[in-house]
Amino acid sequence: MSSKLRHFPFVLGTLVFAGFLLRALCALPPFGEYRGAYGPAILSTMEPLRHAQQAVASITFDYRGFDTLGEEFILFAAVAGGLLLLRRQESEAAHDPVDQSGDRGGIEPAPAVLGLGVLMFPFTLLLGIYVVLHGHLTPGGGFQGGVLLATAFYYVYLSGEYHDLLGMSRGHIVSHLEAAGAAGYVIIGLLALPAGLHYLHNLLPLGDKGNLLSAGTLPLLNITVGTEVASAFLLLIAAFLRQVLVIRREKKP
Amino acid sequence: MTVLPYLIVIELLLVGLYGIATSRNTIHLVSCLFVAQSSTYLLLLSVGYLRGGTAPITDEIPANARMVDPVVQALTLTDIVVGATVSALLLAFALQRHKLTGTLDPRKEPPQRG
């Protein structure tokens, strides 16, 4: 189709679609007056039943914990797929990174960048750990904290030490951590089965509401997810960076 | 203005889909997909919104406070993770394709037809 021809059916289809979608959305209960049963059911039961105070974490890891298991493995699949796709091909070779500008001898990060990187790295790492550990108490959790943790390692790259970053992910530790995080969620769910309970039953002691160790398995699940997410993003970032920085194409035969 | 959130949902969706339909650059296309995806975040959140409601965390708030629906927030969280992972894969496709064909334009180097 030529581009003009392409536009005509698109605009027509879009108008019809948008019109009817808007009509449907306007037929919903009015905005700002949520009256569903699900939210109240959880808000009223999570404290007495689970000593939990953060409803979103409670839903993510307890009430609908099985969704999160699937979600974690979506990320896991994406990492396996991403690494599969970004593998080094036979026609490519790894080269040391070179400075594209050409008028400098080697790559020297500016002192300010290096300093800021050194400053930000531990700070972000700590923040990430905090967010993971307090996921069941405050906004945050394994996914958010895991991304923060991976970001911390991104500062390593930004301050010019990408050899360290690539070396870190080339070893098997990170991929083992990732697999352990993913498998850990499955195993924590299994704990309930010998007791005759259903999969993913929250059977650990519930503790006192608001404490770091409370709400049963929630902190543990947050940690497994945090581990998985952090290492997953680290692996992905490193794989993309390696494509850009290290892998060069050999001359075509 | 109770229609406003829904109008923005539709706008985001259409902007994203238009971008995908006319894109000449795969990376642009992935971004457009993300824009379209964000319409679902907005719809989910607005469906569970309660006027005057606070965040659904029962720490140090009055006993009978109104709270917004936490379920849609959990769903949105899942949705965001899904969107991010899919775009990582899409970018990997785009990168490898660029290495092979030297172009990011989905209309260059026509794939199989018919």
Next chain:
Amino acid sequence: MSLAPFPVITALFMAALLAALEQLSSRRRLLDVLSLATAMAVAIFDWQLLDASLAGTIVYWFGDWKPMGGFPVGIAFVIDPASAGLALLSALLTLAALLFSWHHFHAVRTYYHTLMLLFLASLQGFALTGDLFNMFVFFELMGVAAYALTGYKIEESGPLEGALNFAVMNSVAGLMVLLGIALLYALTGGLNLAWAGAALSGKPAGTAVSAAFILLAVGFLTKGAVLPFHFWLPDAHSVAPTPASVLFSGIMVQLGLYAVARIYWVVFSTTLDPDLLRQMLLGFGVATALVGGVMACLQRHLKRLLAYSTVSHSGMMLAGMALLDRRALQGTLLYIAGHGLVKGALFIGTGVLVYHHRSVDEKELHGRCRHLRVTGVLFCVAGLALSGLPPFGTWTGKGIIKETASDLGYQFLPPLLSLCSALTAGAVLRAAGGIFFGLGHSDPFSSSAPATGEEGSETGHSRGPTPRIMLVPLGLLLVASLGVGMLPQVQQVADQAAGRFIDRAAYQALVLQGTPLPLPRPAPQARPGVTVSFVTTAAALVVAALFLGPGPLRGRGRESVKVLLRGPVRLLRRVHSGYIGDYVTWFICGTGIMMALAQFWF
């Protein structure tokens, strides 16, 4: 201890474990053995679950979150014979695919095995779940694993293009599903299918309800490759490595249709007008079947040909489902099983061709595979089975659909289904005749079709005879398809599955209150006639002979036939342009049309 969660969690755990075997040297055998054992274990779990579900549908609440005061706060697996049967089918196909890839398949590190197991887990979860959002999660897991498998051969641009088109279209479909979920959640306040159905029942069908259904249906029909949402399928299935194609065409597409059926019956069946829905879905199904059949005849790239045949058969299944009738549904379920096994066998046959010649181009391979006797014969048998040759599973399934269609007054449907079967099977037989037996010449229509010359090697070395281990799954799948057609037990299971599937009151009572209602009474055994099926098979042979033999396509009439058909053929080819932008355009048009029809009618 209930086995309900095990099909999913076994596969997920083993996927994580295999990924951790990264640095083991000589890990290949171990990976093969472990993944095969996992698929086997999952198949056994599914078998047990199917067996148990026949006595009564199993409801399994994760985390023991049983409904509180009738409101489901947790996620449930609802395992009835239909869902357990489809899960079993997907496990068997995975088993066959992994057997095929045993040792010879070029597996990159641990990724191939990990992704196959993740894919298996997602198929299981998608089939078994009774929760709308959980369905979406497994839909996306299925997608992510499938995109990565499609783009497996990064040395060529074809797989990358195909994977990109696949991923973008399915993500857009996921978007629609999510919008539908949001609408349904706003209307009913719950995510459990049974709850949503209970909340909607008795209410008039408003614009929001019909839009929610259409958005969900469009999303899952994209997975089900229904016109005009099918464009991604040929691009993806034709370039994916063989084991992945087996699963894509054998079960993934059909699960999309299953989701639409499940959502319709549990949630919307008392709210939406069945007569209008029947006509709409029948229209889309028949159009898909026809376009897929014609496009299959126009291909020379064997995998692409098979992919279009999947489109066509998906349309037939949608047509069978769209009759919204218990017996038709029984036929459709049987047809899904019979077709999936046969299609898997056909894809494995093409995998053998890739192994020997690194090509699946009909023209290039013409007459070059005479030495592959066993493969050739099995491939032809599978081609005949595709047309519905008795007593294969395709025969009973399609026979029941056709007879029900006639009984319901849709006289036009049986001949149409026969025609499409004959077209797709004829195309397969034509290709088989040329490749394995050197019959005929190149015909004028498929010659102009696209063909990516060299297939990337899927395997290491490829000298000598075909490894037995590649032929074993090919034979087993055909035997299994025969079993689906011949064993009366399979029919009884399908009948029970269909009866349970459409009984929404029993489903709701069981999930929400936990009270089992009496099981549907078994319907009398159906024995579809053989005459029509033999005629269809003969018609398929005629189609193949038309292309191969000295007929109107060869002799004097050739020019006139060519002139007559050139226009439509060119148009069809132009529409399947391979550009993602066009696909999205058609997608939006199709969605708009469906929304408009639904809102005017319901």
